[in-house]
Amino acid sequence: MKKSRYVLPLVLTLAIAGCSEQSNSQGGGTAAGEQAGAQQRPPAKVSVITMKQAEQPVTRVLPGRAVAYQKAEIRPRVNGLIEQITFKEGSEVKVGDLLYKIGDDTYNAALAEAKAALAKAEASVPSAQANFDRYQRLVNSGATQIEYENARVTLLQAQADVAQAKAALQSAEINLGYTEIRAPFDGITSISNVSIGNIVTANQTTALTTLRKIDPIYVDLTDSSANLLELRSAIAAGRLKGNPTQADIRLTLEDGMKYNKTGKLDMAEMAVSETTGTYQIRAVFDNPENIILPGTYLRATVTVGYENGFLIPQRAATRNANGTLTAKFVGAENKVQSRTFEHTQLSGNSWLVTENIKDGDKLIVDGFQWIADGAPVAPVDATLDENGFVVETPAAAPQETPAAKP
Structure with a gap:
């Protein structure tokens, strides 16, 4: 009876081992079949x-910002009250167009006063001249030298009064002209910071409006000083053909579209930033449709030369x-x-x-x-x-x- 307790487990162990060997045999056959199938797969x-x-262009992609070709903050040069605003905000204006009209009553009065002062000064000159001429003839036959000198000083003073009055008249005319604020160049206006009825002062801190010329327009690009050294080395070694100062520059707009105008290098800053290790390049582009606006972020592809x-x-x-x-x-x-x-x-x-x-x-x-x-x-x-x-x-x-x- 004791032997029978060990027979059954022994039989089960042998049976499990046989199943395992059969399974391994079948698995090995499957792996071999897969390997054979893999070897038969086409490339x-x-x-x-x-x-x-071939000779290919060498390019640089540089970040940049658009900058107005010309920019002026319009400020008054005389004191007064704004009577007219003659432009539409955000519109194009031409050089010499009237932008603002300041009240000119006091400036017209000052001009009239200057004219009267000039007339008074000019009226005293003939008598002073005649008196001087008389003493000049009599200086050696009865007139004293002192009388002659006094006549000469009186004439010079009368002539000086005339010159002073003319200068005052010119100043009055200039101030009257400053009551009309005109565009210094062709451009586009910004929002007006004053309204009709506002009092303005000469050379005040706040600009009345800002005028920008954006056709053509500048694009300020930034490049690393390392790229500049590499470019100079390539030119010196003769590997790079072409003149970087005449490089064609193409823009990619913020939406990924290519700008259809080609720009040219306008200037390169002859100094490297101590904080960023970069230097600035300025390019100029035609902008007839005002697609590029000042402050716009752009990417520029600059063709700096050609290499085989x-x-x-x-x-x-x-x-x-x-x-x-x-x-x-x-x-x-x-x-x-x-x-x-x-x-x-x-x-x-x-x-x-x-x-x-x-x-x-x-x-x-x-x-x-x-x-x-x-x-x-x-x-x-x-x-x-x-x-x-x-x-x-x-x-x-x-x-x-x-x-x-x-």
Whole structure:
């Protein structure tokens, strides 16, 4: 009876072991089948473009802000009461157009008073002149030298009074003219800060309105001093062709649209900011439709020169942990290989490279994210748009349908 207690567990253990061996045998067969199926899968199709060396533009993308071509804060130059506001706020005005009219009653009275003072001063000159002429004739025949000198001083004083009165008259005329505030140049007005009936004072702190000329318009760009040094080194080495001072500049608006006018470099600041390590570049653009407004944030693409090399679309490349540009190519036996590029230049929506690449190389531009190095692929020639997207891939030949087995 004691032996029977150990027989049943022994039988169960042997049975479980047999089932486990059978299961492992079946699992191994399944894995082997999957491996065989994987080996029979066709290579993945990838879109490729053929590399060709050519002279390509070297560009910089810089942030910037639009600035009015001309700007003036309009202030009064005399005291008085605003009687007229002759412009529509936010409208275009021409040089010399009347903007504000200040009450001129007191200035007309001052002008009349200045005219009267001039007339009085001029009336005293003839008698003083005649008296001087008489004493000049008599100075050696009865008239004393003192009388002659007094006559001469009286004449000079009368002439000085006339000059003073003329200056006062001119000042009165100028002040009267200042009661009409006119546009100093063609531009667009802002909101008026005063209304009819307000009292204004000469050269007050608050501007009456602001006038801006925005056609053409300036765009102030910011670039790093490191880029400036790199650009100068490339020019000195002869790698970069063209004159950066005559560079074409194109704008991208805040909504991502391309501005249809090309700008030119106007000036570059000959100093680097001590806090940011950047320097300022000013470009000028035609703005006939007033699309660009002062203060607008913009991105500018500046063509600084041309260099021979190969273009790798930005969407077909990545950066490794060290920040080095990497891209995948179709190598020997149609297997994937990665390449790195230490020195790169920006060229529009692509990277311009000059090393570790040659004519005829096949760059993978689509599907490279999921393919490891050494994997076999089936390259298919593709066409890219200006943004680096695949827009056309020739259709692959249709596969033949296997004949049905009898």
